[in-house]
Amino acid sequence: MTAPTLELRDLRTHFATRGGVVKAVDGVSLRVDRGQVLGLVGESGSGKSVTGFSILGLVDPPGQVVGGQVLFQGQDLARLDEEAMRHLRGNRIAMIFQDPMMTLNPVLRIDTQMIETVLAHAPVSREEARQRARDALGQVGIAAPEERMRAYPHQFSGGMRQRVAIAIALLHKPDLIVADEPTTALDVTIQGQILAEAQKLCAEHGTALIWITHDLSVVAGLADRIAVMYAGRVVEEGPVEAVLDAPLHPYTVGLIGSVPSRNRRGAALNQIPGMTPSMLNLPAGCAFAARCPRAASGCSEPPPFVEFRPGRSARCIHPHAEGPPA
């Protein structure tokens, strides 16, 4: 059996702040295989974006990866020095951000930026690099790429910029792409176009994709597997159908119930009472217990992450649809 494209083992990223240590990512274990899409779902402050940044070694101080492994094709990225990491980043692993202007330099033309990216990792001529940049733009559906690549980022619309950012991510046909809410700021019709590109990419190149989002509806249509995060931990993980149709963790149940859906028009939405706890002051036991309708005395102990069936795990001692642990 070959190593998965990416495997996180007990990843911990902490931020030392004046108010104390924020355990933004606190023991996250995940895996993504070749050609697979993993939807990493959570609300603001759940640690989903920091998980993505940790994979690429892009956590800024005071944040620091303090423990665990980031195994990319079997190699631990958390132990890699900056030089070796730079060789992988943008080459074998790419990231797409929510705001494409985080990727694009506003004062350089698109072609300059793209050619630079190609030359950084491939020993090719400038002309060859330009050719590759043009092909990548064409691939993400930009009409007349030859002409458009001479423009500056501000001359593009939001959706077009995001496409350019995706084209840059694709330049070296990476084995892994981490996409952090890439369509959240876009209109629905443009989001549809971007999602179509993402699907095509995974199918054609076998790229593994981690799609970070707060929107369950997007991953429902896109992902193979879903991991739900709450307060820095994965609380539930499994295939899309299983997680959405038979959720185990009460938080996942609440989250799904909160989504307005055509099945329950006009009916009151199932709301989760309360709000997300402060990351500075998490309870000792289950972080969701204070909002949980199934909470009991045992919840004051930290719940273990239990595999109920192969590939189907949750961090809860009173899960819905209980079955014997595998």
Next chain:
Amino acid sequence: MSAAAEAPIVEVRGVSRRFEKQLDFVARLARRAGLPVREEVVHAVDGVDLTIQRGEVVGLVGESGCGKSTLGRMVAGILPPSEGTILRQGRDLRSLGGSEARLAKLRTQMIFQDPYASLNPRRKVAEIVGEAPLYHGLVRRADLADYVDEQLRRAGLDPALKGRYPHQFSGGQRQRIGIARALAVQPDMLVCDEAVAALDVSIQAQILNLFMKLRRELDLTYLFISHDLGVVEHLSDRVVIMYLGRVVEAAPSEEVFARPNHPYTQALLAEVPRIENRKRHFAGVQGEIPSPLNPPGGCHFHPRCPHALARCKVERPVLREIAPGHRSACHLNEAT
């Protein structure tokens, strides 16, 4: 009075709103020298008719730049239209004088997308909620504290927190403060402009439930502006869809979602991600949303429309009734 009671709560007639960019000094000189320099004009809202009955929830949907917020602001009376009239219970607000106009305007309140930007950061919650009703004489100063408590409780906030400042609250709680402030002047209509767009899903559900509860308790009418079709479908009795400043389709909710008529509506509905849909194939509407500075002629949607005819490029389609209560602006409905 009985005639006014029967009139729709809001009637928008042929309303347009243009935003003009004034020429700067160089451009004015260039024009005097005979160069073809023109003011840039955005037709944010272009000839819109809209009727809202008392007690209705009307969802106003569209993508960025379609003019939905501008229309909402005109309905709320905080932006005057460039053309057309807006009747409030049969009366044009501009025809009313002084205090009468002021009180009439209070009857429509607005809830904004970013609750933090719409709350004064240097005022305590009690002042934010209590200021307007006191100023407008809706409550006596002696009763103000109790009145504010009641408003906060109704919006789901603990009155004990009224001595705090907005930054001490979470996003969902801030939105509740905005709601309490709006309801404090006893409106009968709320214009919600992307009121839940900035909130997390679980908090969004709390606020949507609050809107529905308030509707029942206070007999409120809503104009609910959103780009999120899932939210609009859940909440609205009727849906109005805009594209580049014009209404392209308007119909009861079930009708729009079951039988979308306009090609734009169909495309929009096809692209909405739904939690019920698994591993679907995304396709995407072709093309970009054109710039409202220079919209395409005829039907604005024709460059992206898979069914466009020659006629669509030159002639603006009018909003016609195609089924009871269902109106759509598309030439295809006349082609046989």
